[in-house]
Amino acid sequence: MVPEVPKDHPRYESLITREKLIEGMHQKVVAEAGLIAHGRGEAFDYILGEITPPFALRQEKLAVITLLLAKSPVISVNGNVAALCPKEIVSLSEALGAPLEINLFYRTQERETAIEEALVKAGAKSILGTDPSYQNTITEISHLRRIVDTRGIASSDCVFVPLEDGDRTIALRKLKKEIVTVDLNPISRTSLTSTVSITNNIIRAVVEMVKFANEFKDFNRSDLLEEKKRYNNKDLLQEALQFMSSRLLKLANEKNIFEIF
């Protein structure tokens, strides 16, 4: 059991989100290493100021457009995604017409089932990745992480893999798939090698992506292609690094920062 967070703690909100993750670990939805990954995200989000910066909104637009333009987009779900924003990811799946596929770095039958239950509880109507008769393997990567669904990632031209490991992202790119990701570290291998990278907290990002998907889904294909040309993933990641850099410099020069007590 997680001890109660004192209500007078200045980082109360952040501690509550942590408890959600820890609770997810107890329910076998979140892998133990998923807690560490969440911590890395917390640090980068702290540097961002825990808000969606302008460049991230542009990344999210580009991400949604890329997924809407794809022939058979798929959304890959892992434990942290299922614990942090299960309802939001189900809404995105519906808005994009892209199925959900459970796809785990630390794969066990128990986790697969726990995540499936969490997604069903959040309103998911169908979920790929759990039926052994549709399992295929990506030979480019070692380990259990190579298993994919023949109806989903295996045959998809564009995969949304938020909070993904770099190894697997690169393997999927080598298979000539377009990859869209959410990763708060702009220089992670996943961020650097994806077709579109969103440098934002996944909780904020997916909510905003649902809005963009509903806004863009009735647009003409040619208009979406035109809009897509306005953005470049590399430029936006550089902007993310520059934004973080200037945030740290601004904090260094804040006169009152040391006047906490």
Add this chain to the structure above:
Amino acid sequence: MVPEVPKDHPRYESLITREKLIEGMHQKVVAEAGLIAHGRGEAFDYILGEITPPFALRQEKLAVITLLLAKSPVISVNGNVAALCPKEIVSLSEALGAPLEINLFYRTQERETAIEEALVKAGAKSILGTDPSYQNTITEISHLRRIVDTRGIASSDCVFVPLEDGDRTIALRKLKKEIVTVDLNPISRTSLTSTVSITNNIIRAVVEMVKFANEFKDFNRSDLLEEKKRYNNKDLLQEALQFMSSRLLKLANEKNIFEIF
């Protein structure tokens, strides 16, 4: 059980340290929230470049001098410290002549005992903080975190509290104690309110502090005081922020950063 990390993974080293923390959690040494805290540290260390920058060496010097000048310095140990560098913290305790005190944010009898065992195994000869007959409370903070040892933190003029929570750091400062910390986030409340903050990975920091302690411990008190005047915690934290800022900007401008595959 933690699944085996594939040897061909480019972040193999980092994954192995993560496994050490996860193993520490299984042994009840590390709190669940301690895994998330480790992740935050990983992100900031990644920005530093996973090396000790020049400003951190100066922070470590100032920290060691401050502890050597104290009347009754104490080293506060929590689960992450015990899991990441138990032998090194015992060496530091010996080099500084400062006792170790177990002091936990998420306090349970089980964790206290597990950490005590880890420290004894690492060579600790005596450990404060576990004998109920010497327990005192800090009224400035709520929660179980207020318990301290009358022979240690309660009566100490200078406490080394690596990886500490901001609430408790501030409470200890209000009691007019000098506080030395290790915290990779230069703008955490702990970093900002401590007397001396070390913005570095604790594994590297403690090893370097032991060297400085052995080098400085035979110095005259007046020489140490003179040396101490050369440094200022606020200036060094600003330098840490500037260093991180320039690292991110440098990465943004690296031409080959996107040429991973």
